[in-house]
Amino acid sequence: MKKINFIYKIILLILLFMLNGCGQQSEIDRMLYVHVMGVDIVDDKYEVYVQIINLESKGGKSDNSSGGGGEQAIVGKGRGETVMDAIFNLYEASQRKIFWGHLSSVIFSERFLKEKGIEGIRKVVEMVGRNRETRYTIWMLGTTSKIQDLLTTFPTLNLSPIFTKLGDPIENYRQSSLVMPISLNHFIYNLTEPGGTVKIPLIRSxxxxxxxxKTSEGTLIVDGYIFIDKDGFKGLLKDENMAGLKWFQPQADRVYLCLCREDQAPIFLVFDDIKIKTKPQVKNDRATFTINISVKGVVEELNQNVSKQFINEEAAKQIKEEIKRTYKKGLEMEADVYQLSEILYRNDPKAWKRLGFDKKFLLTEDSIQSIKVDAHIMESEKVKLEKMKIFNEK
Incomplete structure (x- = not known):
């Protein structure tokens, strides 16, 4: 029995010497963590920017009572004939291993989208998709600004760069649902579906x-869309020209509307319940669409004494105007801003192909046959629907 125990001990000792443990793994505090990647094209050369976050900076580590020190992040740039060539050019200047597992977003410059189109996008998506460290839930963005300026714009109050629209756009979107973020998996899905048009949030500093x-700090703002389809870059919409798109977001939490007309005091509304139904019809070798929208919300600011009926009618009227304006601007750049072609494909794929939607842009100003908007303002839980009498008014 003693001899058997002795043999077991010898075998166990040999096995212990054979174990490598984590000897070939990188120490987590000795790697460089990519938070954002930006892609540009200059003189027909790919330029890849990476924002490397400092986990020791203030806001970066919750368990560091002193708040850490040093810069919040640093930006690197590689240049090459392809995306991977530019990345390996960056590796050459890196002092430590670059880890991609924390990549939160990818930014395309407008110039890159115009010059490289779908083929350029495919190369970037392929690089991200083939990398075993990345995920398909990263955010996709476009910009007309210099990418380096975006990556060196940090949040206020010394928060980590993780807490910006580049790392966590959903948090702000829940409070103001103007421009809907898009993740890589939805980006690929929309771009590869027949009749699909992708709208990428437009970010700037x-x-x-x-x-x-003593200082004035810059910040990041998302206030537009860049449109792309199978033919490549279509154009961009900003400000009032994109206002109609916010009503095509059934998952939106807070969509605001200002009833701001020259002949009346402004009224501010917030809608948190949006239902939309788009129905295609094919007749005489022509496709038309009817759009029905129902919105429910509350009054956030009331500067005049008006009835609920008046507010509902004015809101429905303005929503309809915004939808028409955005659609018209989309036609000017031949962009299917409301995904009407894809809706037709899903309802009647044979008609979609027979009419030629798979070959060219066929939408016209008359393609939308009707737009019906039903706006419903509910009584506020805190204040009834009337102008508040806080001060004695004359």
């Missing part, structure tokens, strides 16, 4: 929004 004791 602006100044003079936030002020400290």
């Amino acid at each position: 602006i100044e003079n929004y936030w002020h400290g004791d």
Whole structure:
């Protein structure tokens, strides 16, 4: 029995010496973590930017009572004939291993989308998709700004760069549902579906929004869309020209509307319940669409004494105007902003192909046959629907 135990001990000792443990693994505090990647094209060369976050910076580690030190992040740039060539050019200048598992978003420059189109997008998506460290839930963005300016714009109050629209756009979207974020998996899905058009949020850096004791800090704002389909870059919409798109977001939490007319005081509304139904009809070798929208919300600011019926009618009228304006702007750049072609394909794929939607842009101003909007303002839980009498008014 003693001899058997002795043999077991010898075998166990040999096995212990054979174990490698984590000897070939990189220490987590000795790697460089990519948070954002930006892609541009200059003189027909790919330029890849990466924002490397400092996990020791303030806001970066919750267990560091001192808040950490050093820069919040640093930006690197590689240049090459292809995306991977540019990335390996960046590797050459890196002092440590670059880890892609924390990649949160990819930014395309407008110039890149115009010059490289679908083929350029495919190369970037392929690089991200083939990398075993990345995920398909990263955010896709476009910009007309310099990518380096975006990646060196950090959040206020010394928060980590993780807490920006580049790393967590959903948090802000829940409060103001203007421009809907899009993840990589939905980006691929929309772009590869027959009749699909992708709208990428347009991000830029602006100044003079936030002020400290001695400084004025820049911030990131998402206020537009870039449109892409199988033919490549179509154009972009911003400001009032894209206002109609916010009503095509059934999952939106807070969509605001200002009833701002020259002949009346402004009324601000917020809608949190949007239902939309788009129905295609094919007749005489022509496709038309009817759009029915139902919205429910509350009054956030009331500067005049008006009835609920008046607000509902004015809101429905303005929503309809916004939808028409955005659709018309989309026609000017031959972009299917409301995904009407895809809706027709899903309802009647044979008609979609027979009419030629798979070959060219066929939408016209008359393609939308009717738009019906039903707006319903509910009584506020806190204040009834009337102008508040806080001060004695004359």
